[in-house]
Amino acid sequence: MIRTQIKEIYRSIQSTDTGFDSNNIITVAGWARSIRSSSAVGFIELNDGSFFKNLQIVFENEKIENYNIIASQNVGTSFVITGKIIITPNSKQPFEMNAEKIEIEGTSTPDYLLQKKRHSPEFLREIAHLRPRTNLYSAVFKIRSVAAYAIHKFFNERNFVYIHTPIITTSDCEGAGDMFRVITDSNNKNQEEFFGRKAYLTVSGQLNVECFAMAFSNVYTFGPTFRAEKSNTPRHAAEFWMIEPEIAFADLTDDMDLAQDCIVFITNHVLQNCEEEIDFLNQFVDSGLLSRLEKIVNSEFARITYTEAIEILENAKKSGQNFEYPIKWGMDIQTEHERYLAEQKFNGPVFVINYPAEIKSFYMRRNDDGKTVAAMDLLIPGIGELIGGSQREERYDKLIEAIQKNNLKEEDYNWYLDLRKFGGTKHAGFGIGFERLIMYLTGVSNIRDVCAFPRTTGNAEF
Secondary structure, eight states: OOOOOHHHHHHHHHHOSSOSOTTOEEEEEEEEEEEEEOSSEEEEEEEOSSSSSOEEEEEETTTOTTHHHHHTOOTTOEEEEEEEEEEOTTSSSSEEEEEEEEEEEEOOOTTOSOOSSOOOHHHHHTTTTTGGGSHHHHHHHHHHHHHHHHHHHHHHHTTOEEOOOOSEESSOSSSOOOOOBOOOSSOOSOTTTTTTSOOEEOSOSHHHHHHHHHHHSEEEEEEEEEOOOOOOSTTOOSEEEEEEEEEESOOHHHHHHHHHHHHHHHHHHHHHHOHHHHHHHHHHTOTTHHHHHHHHHHOOOEEEEHHHHHHHHHHHHHTTOOOSSOOOTTSOOOHHHHHIIIIIISSSOEEEEEEEGGGSOTTBOBOTTSSEEEEEEEEETTTEEEEEEEEBOOOHHHHHHHHHHTTOOGGGGHHHHHHHHTTOOOEEEEEEEHHHHHHHHHOOOOGGGTSSSOOBTTBOOO
16 A cells, blocks of 8 residues: 655645645545544544644545544544545645545454543553653644754764673673663572672663773664662652763863753754644643744753852842752752752853862762762753763772772672773763753643653553
8 A cells, every 4th residue: 555644745845835736536544533524524633643633634525435434433543545635725724635435444443442532641541551642642743753863863873883791791890889770580599690790780881881981982872771770759769761871082161062962952852843843742731842942942051060069059048039959069950949040040051069078989080170070960941860870980090999989899890891901081971861951942831741651660561
């Protein structure tokens, strides 16, 4: 079957003054979002997944021999329809299809769970296998797909090499210990014998991708990662995706420049390629979404030190700003603080750099002050932290000190230390939580609604 996608019809009509050639007979296929009819004429709102908007199908009793059967079908039925596109400039619909033949591909029953009404996200999470058919999730997952393509396009155009890092690892990149252990599904007493040692699902591909940065200079990995924190917040998931570039011969400033360029590129690409989806989300999910995304594209990102951030927060509290968490130098800045800085103080994206060494990972480069590391977080309005990164510790002796101070086993990181022995360079990188990026791009406030099948504590359905 040669079929025309609904997106092709919309784009063809939008790109010309004369519109779609109404003499052409075409075939479309999709699912009915709604069906209504009288004794003489019926209407089907058809969506095939290629475009956010539906195609209105008009079918007449005089033309369609199985008219009554078609008219009696339920929402969710899949159809294959042949007919002509008719321009209707004086109607709410700019065009419609006048059907000449309608075939039922698959029927739907009256208890179909997605009737033509608004459903809550909480209800839709219970039917995750059906929710991609709704307007909200159609918009979210189209944007997710476009953003993923933009990520690869951004790095490819800058001659980065894409590396697939392992999902099963024997090291804890973050030093947090909240990892899923990998064991065999058997009754063997020695569950470590498959790999010869304890193994876990990775929390980050960073340490592995650093190896390739020492060969290719500019590399990135983009894949699934896992955290076993029993956190039930709208921002945390047990399974999520990370974008992690690594650049050799680079310092923290180079790292921030790359991160800014990356976010601007992805945002601009989504704005250019998901106009209908952004309009819908701006209208029904977050009324400030479009203006916020447009501002990101045209903004210069502010840059402040952690110490300056603490001073700003302390002054804000003295001026009457209410914070739930106390503020002191050495603390891990909380989401409420991040959002205050991005939304109220700077009213735009802001990098915070040079965090206390005690609250950051062992691999971050120690600054000369002896107290801080060359780390950076990018804070974004509406989200808080979107990116975390650092210049890596390239000095062999300093890295050993950090490993020992964090009570890690030096022998587990011999290969990582070798990178400093054999032609090591200063290098830097960062991580973007892909789901948080999609939350930022869509205005959706719960991470469960930007994952196809969310994995959170207590939930691994579908």
